[in-house]
Each structure stands twice: as structure tokens, then as C-alpha cells.
Amino acid sequence: xxxIFIVEDDEVIADMLAAHLRTWDYxxxxxxxxxxxxxxxxxxxxxxxxxxxxLPFFNGFHWCQEIxxxxxxxxxxxxxxxxxxxxxxxxxxxxxxxxxxxxxxxxVTAKVQAVxxxxxxxxxxxxxxxxxxxxxxxxxxxxxxxxxxxxxxKNEFRILQTLFQNAGKIVSRDEIxxxxxxSDEFIDDNTLTVNVARLRKKLAALGIGDMIRxxxxxxxxxx
Numbered sequence: 001x002x003x004i005f006i007v008e009d010d011e012v013i014a015d016m017l018a019a020h021l022r023t024w025d026y027x028x029x030x031x032x033x034x035x036x037x038x039x040x041x042x043x044x045x046x047x048x049x050x051x052x053x054x055l056p057f058f059n060g061f062h063w064c065q066e067i068x069x070x071x072x073x074x075x076x077x078x079x080x081x082x083x084x085x086x087x088x089x090x091x092x093x094x095x096x097x098x099x100x101x102x103x104x105x106x107x108v109t110a111k112v113q114a115v116x117x118x119x120x121x122x123x124x125x126x127x128x129x130x131x132x133x134x135x136x137x138x139x140x141x142x143x144x145x146x147x148x149x150x151x152x153x154k155n156e157f158r159i160l161q162t163l164f165q166n167a168g169k170i171v172s173r174d175e176i177x178x179x180x181x182x183s184d185e186f187i188d189d190n191t192l193t194v195n196v197a198r199l200r201k202k203l204a205a206l207g208i209g210d211m212i213r214x215x216x217x218x219x220x221x222x223x
Contacts, residue, residue, distance in 0.1 A: 002116055005046035007031040007063065008078065009055050013101075017050065020105045021112065037063045038070075042147025045133065046073060048116060053079040053090070061093045068094040070147065074119045076111060078103070129164040131222055134208055136164055145206040155180055155187070156199040163212065163222045172219040196220065 004026050008014040018028040029044045031037055034056040041049070049067060053060040064075050077090040080101040087098050096115050099108060120128050129136040134145040141157040143150045152160065162179050163171055173192060180187040180195075196212065203209050213221050 001025060001027050002048060002120075003027045003029070003044060003046040004048045004050060004112070005029055005031070005041060005044050007034075007037055007049065007051045007055065007060065009034065009052060016105075017108065020109070024109060026112075034058075038066050038147075041067060041071075045135070045145065045147050047120065047128075047135070048112065049073060049075045050078055050112075051075055051095075053077060061089060064090075064093045064095060070149065071144070074115045076115060129161065131164050131167050132208065132211060134203075134206070134211065136160055143202070143206065145208055148206050150202045150206055152199070152202065153195075155191075155195045156202070159192075159195060159199055160212075163220060167222050170215050170219050170221045174219075176219065 004021055006014050006017055006028060008017065008030065014030040018030055021028050029040070029046070031040055033040060037058075051060045051064060055063070060077060060079070064077075067073065067075060074096040075094060076097040076099060077095045078099050078101065079090075090098050096119070097111050099111060128138060134143060136143050136157075138161070141152045141154070143152060143160065158179055159176055162176055173189065177187050177189070177192055180192070200209060200212060203211050211222055213223060215221055
């Protein structure tokens with residue numbers, strides 16, 4: 001389920017958008033504290049942001065820049081100021097789409113779906129794996145959780161990808177080693193142990209250090 005974060009000062013519009021998007025099975029949260037948008041963004045860790053330009057304290061351009069400092073999550077700007085200057089500014093600030101008010105909810109849905117397809121799909125295949133609030137991006141071998149991001153080595157990525165694809169099941173050490181042999185380097189049992197240890201350190205830095213559990217004498221599991 002994709003998570004959508006709505007940053008809209010007009011509560012009526014925000015609630016209407018949220019209710020409509022939930023009927024499409026999206027998980028939606030609306031911003032409440034307009035002084036602390038990034039705190040809410042990090043806590044919710046969305047896959048899409050719908051962002052108005054005119055907001056209290058700081059405008060949408062400011063918050064888009066702040067989001068871009070830490071995330072590539074797609075941003076759809078929403079504004080009654082639909083002149084060319086604002087549209088160009090929105091795109092230059094890192095926006096992916098622009099919707100002018102007043103809008104049709106079905107148009108919003110279509111644009112949301114199109115942006116999500118572009119951002120997370122290739123040939124119809126989902127380009128991310130999610131488990132326990134952590135999102136593994138298959139395009140750039142990165143892991144995101146609670147707004148924090150970790151870059152993974154090729155082996156770390158393949159280990160975590162294998163475990164995510166088999167979430168809830170024990171994956172044997174031999175099976176993981178066989179998966180790692182797809183790379184050009186030789187992998188043995190000791191190398192696997194070292195790679196798992198390094199991966200766990202990166203997970204710990206994201207606050208999910210206990211995600212990978214060892215099943216002694218068998219292998220590993222994420223639950």
C-alpha cells in the first residue's frame with residue numbers, strides 16, 4: 001500500500017482529498033503542524049507528497065527543497081496559483097507534477113497513479129520492496145526507513161532483497177551465498193557473515209537493527 005502525505009492548509013480540501021484517496025486503498029496522512037513538516041514527513045515516510053504552494057510560515061517551494069535534501073520521493077504541487085511562473089518554479093524546485101485548483105478528484109487520482117507508476121514501476125513491476133516500514137529501492141540499492149536513508153553495497157543489497165522477498169521464511173546461508181555468486185566476486189561462508197554484520201550496522205543506524213534474525217545453524221529471517 002502506497003503512503004501519501006498531504007500538505008494542504010485548507011482543512012476541507014485536505015480532508016476531501018484524503019477521503020477520496022483512501023477509497024483507492026492509499027494510506028493517507030494530512031499535515032497538522034505547519035512549522036514542522038519535515039518531522040511529520042520523516043515519521044510517516046510516504047511514497048508520495050501532495051504539496052500546496054501557499055502555506056503558513058513557509059511556502060511549498062521551501063518544503064519541497066527540504067524534502068529533496070533527504071529524499072527522492074515524488075512531489076505533486078497543488079495550487080490555485082497556476083500561472084506559468086509558479087508551474088516552472090514548482091518543477092525547478094523538484095516537483096514531479098502540478099495540479100491547479102479547483103480540481104477534479106478523478107484527475108487528481110489519475111495523476112497520482114501516473115506519478116507513482118513512473119517513480120516505482122518499470123514494465124508494470126513494482127520497483128520497491130517493503131517490510132516493517134522499511135522500503136528497499138531496487139533501482140538504486142538504497143534502504144529508507146522513517147525518512148532516513150542508507151546506501152547499500154551490492155552484496156548487502158542482494159542479501160536484503162533475498163530476505164525481503166522471503167519475509168517470514170527462513171533463508172538458508174547456502175541459498176544466500178548462491179544468490180551472491182551472481183556477482184563477479186567469490187563469496188564463502190565467512191564473507192557472508194561479514195556482509196550480514198555490516199548490513200546490520202546500517203539497519204541499526206536506521207533504528208531497525210533487529211530486523212534480521214539469525215536461525216542458528218540454518219540461516220536468516222526477517223519477520
